[in-house]
Amino acid sequence: MNQDSQLRSRFTFWLSVSKDQNIDNFSDQLKQIGSFGTAREFWSYYSYMVKPEKLPFGAQFFLFQEQIQPVWEDPQNMNGGRLILRVKRGFENRVWEELILHYLK
Structure with a gap:
């Protein structure tokens, strides 16, 4: 990914x-x-x-398009879903990074 590349949308962590x-x-x-x-x-x-393997218990990261909040009550999420992956220890950082980089393309 070119450092100055415009993404397809704006996003929020x-x-x-x-x-x-x-x-x-x-x-x-x-x-x-x-x-x-x-x-x-x-x-x-x-x-x-902080990388996923270092997050405290109960912590969650979310990546959404800007202007959309990670709550079910946001109208943009009306027909949305939730994906939860269980990943073998040692692979959580790599899986998280691969997923978000693919999503941003």
Whole structure:
């Protein structure tokens, strides 16, 4: 991916960290990490993010197109789904990176 390449859309990284999985309002635990529209901007965030293998229990990363929040209540997610992968230890970082790089193309 060329560092100055425009991506097909603008995207936002989100983070959720919760020790209590029964939290009433999921959106209250969401933190926007940052938005990007070029490969250079993507790498400026991604290179400093904690990798999946180092996330604390209950933490989740989300990658959505800008203006769409990672909650079911967002109208853009009305017909959406959720993909959860169980990955053998030692492969989680590679799988996460491959998935997001493919999604950004």
